[in-house]
Amino acid sequence: MNRHPLARRRLLATALALPAAGFALPAFAQxxxxxxxxxxxxxxxxxxxxxxxxxxxxxxxxDAALVEVTVEALFPQTPERYIRAIHLLIDRNPAxxxxxxxxxxxxxxxxxxxxxxxxxxxxxxAVAETDDGALFMVxxxxxxxxxxxxxxxxxxxxxxxxxxxxxxxTPERFHxxxxxxxxxxxxxxxxxxxxxxxxxxxxIPADHLETIRITWNGEPLVEVExxxxxxxxPLLGFHVKPEGPGELRVEAxxxxxxxxxxxWQLGAGS
Amino acid sequence: MIGPAIDRxxxxxxxxxxxxxxxxxxxEAAALPLxxxxxxxxxxxxxxxxxxxxxxxxxxxxxxxxxxxxxxVVDAGGSPAQARDFLEAIAARTDRPIRHLILTxxxxxxxxxxxxxRARGARVxxxxxxxxxxxxRFPTYRAAMERLLGAAIEGAEPVPIEEVVxxxxxxxxxxxxxxxxxxxxxxxxxxxxxxxxxxxxxxxxAGDLLFSERIPVVDGSLRGWLRVMDELAxxxxxxxxxxxxxxxxxxxxxxxxxxxxLEDLAAAVRRAIAGGRxxxxxxxxxxxxxxxxLSSDNHPRNITAAYKELEWE
Numbered sequence: 332m333n334r335h336p337l338a339r340r341r342l343l344a345t346a347l348a349l350p351a352a353g354f355a356l357p358a359f360a361q362x363x364x365x366x367x368x369x370x371x372x373x374x375x376x377x378x379x380x381x382x383x384x385x386x387x388x389x390x391x392x393x394d395a396a397l398v399e400v401t402v403e404a405l406f407p408q409t410p411e412r413y414i415r416a417i418h419l420l421i422d423r424n425p426a427x428x429x430x431x432x433x434x435x436x437x438x439x440x441x442x443x444x445x446x447x448x449x450x451x452x453x454x455x456x457a458v459a460e461t462d463d464g465a466l467f468m469v470x471x472x473x474x475x476x477x478x479x480x481x482x483x484x485x486x487x488x489x490x491x492x493x494x495x496x497x498x499x500x501t502p503e504r505f506h507x508x509x510x511x512x513x514x515x516x517x518x519x520x521x522x523x524x525x526x527x528x529x530x531x532x533x534x535i536p537a538d539h540l541e542t543i544r545i546t547w548n549g550e551p552l553v554e555v556e557x558x559x560x561x562x563x564x565p566l567l568g569f570h571v572k573p574e575g576p577g578e579l580r581v582e583a584x585x586x587x588x589x590x591x592x593x594x595w596q597l598g599a600g601s
Numbered sequence: 602m603i604g605p606a607i608d609r610x611x612x613x614x615x616x617x618x619x620x621x622x623x624x625x626x627x628x629e630a631a632a633l634p635l636x637x638x639x640x641x642x643x644x645x646x647x648x649x650x651x652x653x654x655x656x657x658x659x660x661x662x663x664x665x666x667x668x669x670x671x672x673x674v675v676d677a678g679g680s681p682a683q684a685r686d687f688l689e690a691i692a693a694r695t696d697r698p699i700r701h702l703i704l705t706x707x708x709x710x711x712x713x714x715x716x717x718x719r720a721r722g723a724r725v726x727x728x729x730x731x732x733x734x735x736x737x738r739f740p741t742y743r744a745a746m747e748r749l750l751g752a753a754i755e756g757a758e759p760v761p762i763e764e765v766v767x768x769x770x771x772x773x774x775x776x777x778x779x780x781x782x783x784x785x786x787x788x789x790x791x792x793x794x795x796x797x798x799x800x801x802x803x804x805x806x807a808g809d810l811l812f813s814e815r816i817p818v819v820d821g822s823l824r825g826w827l828r829v830m831d832e833l834a835x836x837x838x839x840x841x842x843x844x845x846x847x848x849x850x851x852x853x854x855x856x857x858x859x860x861x862x863l864e865d866l867a868a869a870v871r872r873a874i875a876g877g878r879x880x881x882x883x884x885x886x887x888x889x890x891x892x893x894x895l896s897s898d899n900h901p902r903n904i905t906a907a908y909k910e911l912e913w914e
Contacts, residue, residue, distance in 0.1 A: 387881065393902040397909060399881040444879065477741055498913065500877060514879070516912065527737055564909070568879070 363422045364454070371418060371428060372466060377458060380467030384414075384441075386457045392475030395449050397562045402457040404441035407510070408434065408572070414441035416460040421560055423453035425479055425525065429560035432569070435552050439510030439572025443553075446562040448478035448523070479523050479559065490520035490563075495591035497581060505598040510570040517543065517567075517583050517591065523559040540565060540585050548577040573598055632686035633659075635694065636848040638840065639802035641667035641779070643694060644848040645687060647710070649815045649894045652679065657753035658746060659683045660815075661710040661844055664806050665691045666799055668776020671700035674723065675797055675806050676844075677714035680746065682753035684714025688721065699723050701774060703783065704762070705808025705844065706791045707734040708820070709742040715760040726774070727762040728785040728793035735759050735793075766795060786810065786833075789826035790818070790844075798838055805838035805852055813846025816893035817859050819906045823867055830860055862891060870907040871914075880908045 368377060385403040392398040402417050413436045419429045434441045441459070449455070456470040500514040517540065524537030543555040543565075553569045571579065576598035583591045635643040645663040648656050658679015665687075666673045672695060678684045691699065702723040704712055712735060719725060727735075739759040746754045766772050766785040774781040782798040790809045797806040809818070810826075810833060819826065834853040841852040869888035887904055890896035 389881070389884070393884070393898070394905045394909075397905055399879065399884075401879075401881065444881075446880075493913070502877060514877075518913070564913070 363427075364456075367420055367422065367427055367456075371420070372458070375464075375466055377466045377468045380457070380459055380469040383467050384417075384457060384459045384469055386455065386469045386471050388455050388471040388473050390472070390474060392449055392473055392478075395475035395478030397446050398449050398473060398475060398478070399444065399446050399566070400455065401444040401568070402442060402459070404459070408436045408438050408441050408570075410436045413462050414459045415462050417441065417443055418456075418458040418460070419445070419447070420456040420458065421447060421449060421453055422456070424448070424450045424560050425523075426558045426560055429558060431556040433551075433554040433556075434569075435550070437547060437550065437552055437572055438570045440512075440570040442512075442568075442570060444514070444566065444568030446566045448560050448562055449473050449475035450479040451476045478562075479525050493518040495519065495583070495589065497583075497591065497593045499579070499581075499593075499595050501595075501597060505573075505576075507573055507575050507598065510572045512568060512570055513579070514566065514568045515543075515545075515581060516564055517581075518564050519583075519585065521559065521561060521563045521565065525559075538585060538587055540583055543567060543581065543583045545569070545582075546580045547571050547573065549580075552579075571597075633683070633690040635665070635690050637694075638842065638849040639799070639804055641695075642799055642802055642804055643667070643691070644842055645690065646848050647845060649845070651895065651898075652710075652746065652749040654749075654751045654753065657683045658710055658713055658750050661708075661809075662842055662846070662848070663687055664797075664842055665694075665699075666776060666779065666781065667695045667697055668779035670697065670777025672697045673701040673703055673774060673776055673781060673797075674699055674718055675703045676705055676711040676808065677702055677718055679710040680713050680750055680753040681717050681756040682714075684717035687714065688717060701726060701764075701776075702760075703727070703774075703781075703795065703797055704731060704735075705795050705797075705806075705810075706793050707731055707738055708791065708809065709746050711808070711844070712760075713742070713746060713754060713757045716756060716758045719760050724763045725760050726764040726766065726772075726783060726795075728795045729765045729767045730785075730793040731795070732762040732765075734791070735762070786829050787825055788821040789829035791821045794821070794829070796833070796836070798836060803837070803839040804849070805833075805836055805841045807833070807841050807843055809844035811841060811843040811846070811855060812859055813843040813850060813855055814894055815845040816890065816896045816899045817862060817903070818899055819863075819866075819903045823863060823903075823907045823910055827860070827863055827867070830856060830863075858891075862893065865891075866903055866907050867911065870904060870911050874908065874912050874914075880905065883908065 387401040417432045420427050429447050432443050452474050454470045455473050458468045496518040498516040502511050519540050522535045522538040526535045528535050539559050540557040545553040580594035633645050635645050637643050643665045647660040647662050650656050664675040702718040703726040766783045768785045771784045780800045784796050786794045794810050838852045840849045841855050873883045890900040
């Protein structure tokens with residue numbers, strides 16, 4: 332934990348400059364957050380993350396089943412100092428932890444983008460866990476409702492026809508030595524277990540991605556623990572800071588035990 | 602609105618018998634204003650507003666078609682309260698019974714009054730997918746409408762769709778010397794769009810396959826809607842009643858603004874995707890919506906729907 336005392340001091344110094352520093356944030360001490368903090372962080376102190384991370388989320392969502400959010404890391408990932416995980420929490424969703432993104436220093440930037448379902452007006456929180464185990468939180472209030480029980484947008488047959496198909500959006504030029512943003516789409520209906528089959532009138536059993544493991548040249552880069560609050564056809568925006576060309580490999584698995592694997596060669600031409 | 606005068610005369614000649622066969626009672630003070638756009642074809646024009654207790658969900662155009670034996674109603678209105686007034690307004694124009702209720706799709710402004718007509722003995726017609734879609738969404742819609750409309754929504758229930766129209770096989774409905782052609786479409790505005798043609802007057806009742814003045818809402822498939830519009834344009838009608846907009850407009854000319862909006866939307870979203878612009882970046886600096894009404898919420902929603910659909914192309 333104290334492998335990098337300097338980095339830790341620097342982080343703390345940043346935090347101490349802020350009014351709420353050093354304490355669990357008191358301003359929004361609603362019971363729901365207290366519960367989440369106990370369940371997911373064993374009541375460890377969660378500090379104000381202002382200045383370290385930013386959460387971009389719409390104040391009012393246009394589609395409650397598809398709310399794009401970005402957690403922006405305001406300092407670069409280096410082996411000496413990095414964010415090792417970002418927890419994305421949606422207080423009032425039936426499954427409040429949408430995802431945990433575990434991030435290697437080789438991402439170069441811990442910034443991530445994804446799309447979430449929002450079931451009712453709720454605070455959305457990003458909690459960054461730094462390499463020394465400290466927790467830093469920022470939050471935004473999002474107005475949207477019905478995102479978890481919203482009807483699935485396609486019929487089941489169509490949804491499963493594209494199951495597991497992946498699409499990787501890469502920048503036009505792939506730069507060695509700096510963070511490149513990649514956006515990964517994985518086709519999956521992400522049935523929440525709260526939607527009704529239009530024909531049989533039965534609840535559609537939950538069926539969603541559980542883990543997404545991304546490696547760069549065989550080394551872990553990003554690992555996502557996913558849940559039902561991720562939108563249909565999950566989007567994952569993340570970064571890689573490569574030394575040169577390489578192979579990006581994605582292995583995703585869902586709660587039914589299916590595995591989806593795909594890899595891409597990147598950077599060869601630039 | 603309907604082209605050369607000679608067409609209009611021919612048109613009126615063709616349905617002159619109907620007007621006689623369906624004797625009209627003088628409307629004293631109809632609770633809901635109706636416009637007779639062709640003989641025996643009445644339209645109530647919805648307001649271009651969001652749902653409010655004041656408008657009782659009455660934002661969509663509603664149609665009543667009077668034959669010599671029966672009346673068909675196309676869309677039931679946004680609440681039982683509005684539907685009861687619509688019923689009263691129809692009764693002031695004809696003594697023929699309302700035997701048929703045709704629902705153009707599952708959206709609440711079109712279906713929430715359906716129970717009122719069914720209670721009066723109307724058979725309910727719809728797209729083969731309507732029943733499932735309606736049941737699927739009804740609880741969500743009902744809860745939202747309770748919040749937005751208050752008491753007007755009391756008594757709203759999902760209705761059974763008794764007469765089903767498939768995409769493959771259009772159906773005809775005879776009101777007594779007056780035939781309606783019902784056609785179900787592949788996913789476009791929604792996944793259960795149905796159109797109606799009143800053959801005698803050459804009038805297409807488009808449901809929400811056509812928006813005019815009020816911004817179109819993409820709740821099915823943008824690409825599908827554009828494809829359906831190509832086919833829709835070939836329907837040999839002279840007049841169209843849009844789901845939202847004026848009581849009637851010239852057909853197929855009235856399609857043009859909606860086509861332009863949807864094509865521009867698809868082009869802008871495709872450009873963004875090709876240029877690596879994220880959905881949130883696009884929403885932060887959206888392409889212009891044009892002069893459509895009620896675009897502030899609906900245009901970003903359409904961008905979101907289009908992005909989600911087109912990013913898999």
